[in-house]
Amino acid sequence: MNHDGWLSALAHELRRRGVGGDAARQVVAEAAVHLRESGGDPMRVFGPPPAYASAVADSVGRPRRRPGEVLLEARGITKKYGRRPVLTGVDLVVRSGEVAAVIGANGCGKSTFLSICAGLTGADKGEVRVRGSLGYCPQDGGTADFLDAGEHFVLIGAGRGMSREEAVRVGDARASALDWTPGRGRQARHLSGGTRQKLNLVLAGLGEPDVLLLDEPYQGFDKGTYLDFWHQVWQWREAGKAVVVVTHLLNRLDQVDTVLELSPARKAVA
Template identity: 55%
Template sequence: MSWGARFEEELVRLGLQPSRARQLRAETDQQAGEHAAEPDRFFGPAHLYARHLVAELSAPTSAVPRYTSGPVMLRLSGVGKRYRRRTVFSGVDLTVRGGEVAAIVGANGCGKSTLLRICAGLARASSGTVHRTRRVGFVPQDGGTAGWLTAGEHFTLFGAAAGMVPRRARSTGTHLASRLAWKPRTEQLVQHLSGGTRQKLNLVLGELHGPDLLLLDEPYQGFDQGSYLDFWQQVRTWREAGRAVVVVTHLLHELDNVDHVLDLGAAGGER
């Protein structure tokens, strides 16, 4: 029996509906394929990962507080983006308050990353209005770092932009990295880091200045399973601290960890 079949069988045994189990199996197959890895090497034993995933899916309703009275950190009203004769999306409405997590989902090419850049003020909307809090952290899907610098030099550089003295920026960056099970090496250049570790650096840089709103574009690309789970634990920590988080994702089982889902494939509607 294949890893996927054992995984799906265990999910059903643990109480998931067969259709939900098949969906989760397809998502894990996709994630492993994107990393060119065999599922058993990427996720570990099928039955253990199934048990952990079921526990993760059930945790938010009992372990994660739902905030409803935090201040508005991001509000989109009728936002659209058009390139010449092509409309990417239109009529997007979304409100995210402190202590809430919103997910942006949709098929490839529907404009998820473009919308996130509009939220960050890095791209201009063709229509509608965007209101955001002043302190924003943006984590791109790739790029955002300089290969010829070390992680510590990134902490100093990004910290200086936020008015942090070098020592504080480096100590803060090192502390935030430890939450993602990463200890930056003093002399190692970023160009020698793995893709997953560069994404950890991007996450640290996005949080370095203590933003009230975090905008994350599939920030777990290249993560192994342990780092992936550390990331979602960090999301829960942010929301418990009253921060707002908007994350672009294509993995549907993550949606149990969020308060709002914005599906750009459904004419920009929120559900």
């Protein structure tokens, strides 16, 4: 199927699933850009139009739920490494059903801030409050070299009240949504950087945590998987979760609810 035929079929499938108007045009236009940039076969990049339309229908073009209670509140977060200040009085509030983007130049403290919110790094001053459970996807690390994907699913799932069978089933399904089929017996140390990030992202969402902290989780993703990642973020938002994404890619800022800019002229806008 050529690009035009695939895009026409996608538009038809979106309409059939109740996504129309500007929302459908935006999805089709974005898919067209990815296909043009990749130069690949649409079936390889995105899969069959019905399956792709089904994956996005729950996250686009439908009325959004109103943001609810505060699930993450960071106030006055300050951190120094030696004499070098990294964060100074940073505030962020994210409610149920909201996505927050954390942006800024390299070295401005984005990963440090997220690690503090996750409870992995201590702040010099300030306080973080999290209501409910938390999932964290780091930019680097986060996996055990000598465990395969299924063993990761079982380990993390057990800590979140999931049975072995449920953890493997859900983990495999989430991996498939990112165009990845985990191989049993293949240790994490043998995975590519992009595949490790897929594993980290799947682990962050196991057990349906209330708050998700995602530190540039799409590193190494191809265009199609990058789009799948954002659709997953919007599905989490629709499910009432609070999602914080550290990103350098500013073309998605119109798709989030709050932007926290970490820089000498730090500011938060809603």
